[in-house]
Amino acid sequence: MDSLPGRPVPPTSDLATSLLCVRSLSKRFGGLLATDSLDLDVWPGELHALIGPNGAGKTTALAQIAGELAPTAGAIHFGGVEISKTSVPWRVRRGLARTFQITQLLPEFTAEANVAVAVQVHRGHSFRFWADVHRDRTLRQPARACLEQVGLGSRAAALAGELSYGEQRQLELAVALATKPRLLMLDEPLAGLGPAEAGEMIGLLKTLKGRIAILLVEHDMDAVFGLADRITVLTNGRRMAVGSPDEIRSNAEVRTAYLGEE
């Protein structure tokens, strides 16, 4: 296993039991150590929250796990395979999906077409030049099912660019689900949503919980403590604590450093 010199190699049991196993992950931007020997484990089927104050390096960590940023050092194992040198599409095809803090959709496609492209890609290569995707029920039906699952069934024919912000976040989730992920990484899915929309999104995450492993980055502490099976607390790019919501809530260090209590 590839890790920083002098750092303990994790017991192999971690690798065997964890779906995602991050060890000694570091990312340096010039003088700034944005991720500082981070360890993180997501077990199969759990909803694991990653929290920390602004600038703690949550999004940077997520970007390295997703493959958009190359780590300076450390190892990332997904399903027992070392993935830290692989491309974003490679990881997605093996079941590592994500949603973005700032929505990334195909604005000129309908909501249904956004999901259908993901279904199509998941199925295999797209060097097919003569078939009409609009008549392909084997693409349309799974796409429709994903939209229904996130509560967007009635908006299937709307252009993604014309959906409300809340609907766009739901659509991001539908697209991610269409890739049939084993681990779903959600980057602040509640940010910018009104109370009603946030309530819907939390309800949706509850229906997904237990069926897919989820790594959740979120600032809404009520939502995090209500949803998460385990929580990792990040400060200055390092793991400060990991444990169940109750353990984190009663951790004195976390309370003073982050939860804002005396």
Place this chain on the structure above:
Amino acid sequence: MFGALRGYGTRTASVVVIGAALLIALPWIAVATGDAALTSLATRMMIYGLAAVSLDLVLGIGGMISFGHAAYFGLGSYVVGILAFHASSGDPLFGGLPGTNLVIIAWPAAVIVSAAVALVLGALCLRTEGVSFIMITLAFAQVLYFFFVSLTIYGGDDGLLLHGRNVIAGYDLRNPILFYYVCFGLLAAFVVICRRLVDSPFGQIIQGARQNERRMAAIGVSTYRYKLVCFTIGGAAAGLAGALMANYARFVSPDLMHWTESGQLMVMVILGGVGTLFGPVLGAALIVGLEATLTSLTEHWKFVLGPILILAVLFTRGGLFGLLTGQTRAPNK
């Protein structure tokens, strides 16, 4: 054939059907009115139309702003020109291959050479994006331009005269009406092919890449190879248009691949409607038509073209095609 109209409203479908009917009837209208030059002018419009549609596939559908598209147009015409040159001189090409005047050999050769060069240059250019992509496609096209300028055996700067047009199944394309319909058939076929491509799984990927590369990576696809295939298809069709142009003018010269020619193809696409596939044919017809009518009045005809282009960009959403049909872009529903 009518599958090409799927997803369009009645108004758009009417515009396309009327346009196609006009093009089919045009040589007979020209004969009836005794205006033989009309057929020749419309042939030129359709040849540029084919080149412009091929650029629209790359630029409008695939979102790759290629500023060197005329390189493939020029290459296609040089393949026809050089093969014809060797056919009349009797010297073999590359020490072994005979020249030819046959459509069935010369035109596929033009398509294959253009596609091969587009594949190689595209593979390099697509490693960049944004302004770098625009500049590197322009740079490669200029390299080809200067290569043919310095190729004195084929006329260099002065170009190469063809003694006649190519021969198809025993018929000489010197017959203007036959040549007209050959051009129309190829243009129509390519537009239909492009419309099918847009709706295909392949088309979904390249349109997705145009809209949001990051999203495409996040659903698990590397778009590079798809964009490269799209770029190559565009180059191949531009090469075919070039082969037609060599026959039309019976003359090929490096000017066909000069960067101003690439710019003119872009103007046709923008004026006609980016990403509409039918629109660039209108754009090409307008530019070629303006050039023909205005150059007889003044040599500064581009002085008139400029304001027209500015008005079109400012006041039409989706160019001429958008103006006529109220439709921007090819539908994706």
